[in-house]
Amino acid sequence: MGDLVLHLDNINKSFGGLSALSDVNLHVEEGTTHAIIGPNGAGKSTLLNVCIGRLKPDTGKVTFAGEVLTGREPHEITQLGVARVFQTPEIFQEMTLLENVMIPAFSHRDGAFRLNANKLLSKQGEIRDEAEHILEDVGLKDMMLTEAGSLSRGDKRRLELGMCLILRPRLLLLDEPTAGMARHDTNQTIELLKKIKSRGMTKVIIEHDMHVVFSLADKVSVLARGQIIAGGDPQSVREDPKVKEAYLGGAH
């Protein structure tokens, strides 16, 4: 396995008096899929929000590939190669699927800002080709001229994943990518995530569904009441008595 690429050191975060994360340390190896599991309210989403710059931790810092992410703007973090799939798909509802994917393609090519007001969209063939290619990868090419708002929940997730993939991220953060999906859709999404695994990007995935976790993850960390209580390869985590206790005697 490769080197450690993502470091979360001594992260503390509390909302009012409530401590959401206390002293979280997490290190992710390059090229692996690292799952974070835990009962409801364990602080999983807070952890991702801290990574992507949506929340500032009270103490501690997040480092990715030698760059400190803490304190940077979301767009700067994305420019460093970190992309995120949200729990509720964040897409451009009123636009076509093609436009949905072309927008991040422009962001990726042009950086944080470039005044492209004198060029015509219809002349941007290479961006369009790239977008069509990605839509084919996520299985939505047939619908590329329909409006994104009319998609099913599963398709919206796939679209959002495509919007992240076109950024060619080095680190992909996935927040419950299969929540609310039917089993068939879930399996399709697992296949898709397995397919992109071969591209060598690092993935951190938050997931409820153990079926998904054990099909995808190389490493698993268990978060309960804001603390990492166990970590390791999926098999050993499954056997860990502390994990069983957290799930049975915890929030459930």
Added chain:
Amino acid sequence: MTNMKKPSFNDTMLILVFAAAILAMPLWLDPFGGNYPDLLQKFAIYGIFAIGFNILFGLTGYLSFGHAAFLGVGSYAAVWSFKLLTMNAIPAVIFGVLFAGLLAAIIGFLSLRRTGIYFSILTLAFAQMSYNLAYSVLTPITNGETGLQLARSDPRILDKLFSDGPASAGLPSTELFGETMSGYPGFYFCAVLLIIGFYISLRIFRSPFGLMLKGIKSNQNRMKYTGLNTRPYMLTAFIISGMYAGLAGSLLAVTDPLAGAERMQWTASGEVVLMTILGGAGTLVGPMLGAGLIKYFENIFSSFDDSVLQQAFSFLPDSVLEIVVPVVGLFVGSGWHLTLGLLFMIIVIFLPGGLVEGFRRIFNYFTSGGGKAETQSVEAHNQAGE
């Protein structure tokens, strides 16, 4: 949103039809009583104002309530250019656009820190501040309540340099290389700038920059997580839109070299919002339609009085006439605001996409109804071009 499928041929057609419709306004507005230069100039000038406003509001969804400030600054800059440099319209227009752009950069930089209603209130506050400053502290520049006017004693440095004869008696008039900028020449000058402005707006709508602005309107959060810094995009859109307003303001001064602070009042900011929504925010020709409609109402409907109505309804028997004329009279003349208000309510409730959506629905109704698609498409295009 299918703009990528359309070949650019359609856009060329659109710009040609638009240009033809604008330049031919004196012809086709004649039967509607709208063919006099003063009104035609207003159509073109407020068309520019609304098209520019639409670049901000239509594309990014940020509702500015302070665009009248840029209109006013454009006017003041133009009149100062007439006073200090030359009566030629071109420097006046350039200075109007530049100063409005500069003010837009400052107001935009501060206001764009907030979104939604807070952004609207901030822009409104800045515009009201400019309006009040123009009456008080800035009186040396704005000439307060009297308004900024030309005087015989103005230096007009460039004009003095190039003219050899003695200055003529009376106030000079604004001109473009010898052509006086009032009446029809004034209209055509504004119309040409309107067509250029429309073309630039079309290019922005069709560019990657425009797509990014639409993305900000649709989901600003996702935009940030594509690695895009939304702040400079928004600021650029705000400045461009302010420059359009400055252009419109300077043209108001070109056609009538007088600038008053009332041009900056919040009602003027509200008017451009009405125009854009009435015609269809986010559409290309909608704002022009809205501007035309409102200016038409303001100038034509408001001039109807009872005698005009008596004439119009003279085919009715006298007893009916006595009822009809006073009732309709409520809606015309000084009551034209009532008609406009009702029209605005009807459009917002039934046609949230404005007049353009109305035309589109009619067009779709006919194309799905029969095989007359070809002729209908040409007609719809013409209507859209108005």
